[in-house]
Amino acid sequence: MSLKQFASTRKGQLIICCSILAAVWGFLLFRFGSSYLKDLPNKKKIEKASQELEKVRADYNKHYSESRYNKAVAQSYRDLAASAWITSLDGNVETSLRRKISAVSGELKFRLNSIGPVRTGRINHEFVYADISIQGAGELNDVIRFLAGLAKIQPRLSWRQLDLRPDTRFRRTTGAGSANLAAQFNNVPATRLNFRGTLRVLVYEGKLTPEELNIDRQAVADTGSDMDIPADENMQEVQVL
Numbered sequence: 001m002s003l004k005q006f007a008s009t010r011k012g013q014l015i016i017c018c019s020i021l022a023a024v025w026g027f028l029l030f031r032f033g034s035s036y037l038k039d040l041p042n043k044k045k046i047e048k049a050s051q052e053l054e055k056v057r058a059d060y061n062k063h064y065s066e067s068r069y070n071k072a073v074a075q076s077y078r079d080l081a082a083s084a085w086i087t088s089l090d091g092n093v094e095t096s097l098r099r100k101i102s103a104v105s106g107e108l109k110f111r112l113n114s115i116g117p118v119r120t121g122r123i124n125h126e127f128v129y130a131d132i133s134i135q136g137a138g139e140l141n142d143v144i145r146f147l148a149g150l151a152k153i154q155p156r157l158s159w160r161q162l163d164l165r166p167d168t169r170f171r172r173t174t175g176a177g178s179a180n181l182a183a184q185f186n187n188v189p190a191t192r193l194n195f196r197g198t199l200r201v202l203v204y205e206g207k208l209t210p211e212e213l214n215i216d217r218q219a220v221a222d223t224g225s226d227m228d229i230p231a232d233e234n235m236q237e238v239q240v241l
Helices: 003-008 010-039 043-083 093-107 140-151 176-186
Strands: 112-115 119-122 127-139 158-166 192-204
Touching: 043 192, 093 112, 093 127, 093 140, 093 192, 127 140, 140 192
Parallel strands: none
Antiparallel strands: 112 127, 119 127, 127 192, 158 192
């Protein structure tokens, strides 16, 4: 049987097609098989890929931790700004701070001997501190109530320095005839206190607005005069006991 006769049969056609297909697959395997076999995974490649995966995971954890830390710092910064004095909300610190302290004094009927000027200093390009010195005297309960009233001022003030001393002026007696009386008075606890101190408030001068900082306290109109506030321009700062 000739090739032509063999190819004309159904069986022959099937055999010829399978032969041609096998030849094509053989050529493709010869041409691309080597590069394909190189890409097949093996133990060495799997170990290398695992090492690279661990490195990528470590880098991700590092950057994730840094991102969380940066977010926490940014939130702390915003919280600090929100707790600080803001001029657009709280008024000019050099006048309004003295007025707030005077208002507490008037409300509690506690007379201060003096309120010093507000002194400011720059911390960085967005924060400033403002210090103010005050001096007064009164009964122990009245002084405590006044100090508690200062603690309610918003934004919150902090004591940079505070000196509390018993007022012992009523014990000062002279003359031999008053020696016994002086000795008796010296055994009586003082009920009055003298105090001198310096209060500090942080002032925010950055770009964030009260709305952006989610501040809920009401704006205070910066009006009025300081004529009714006792002042002592020469009052010296005092040291903590």
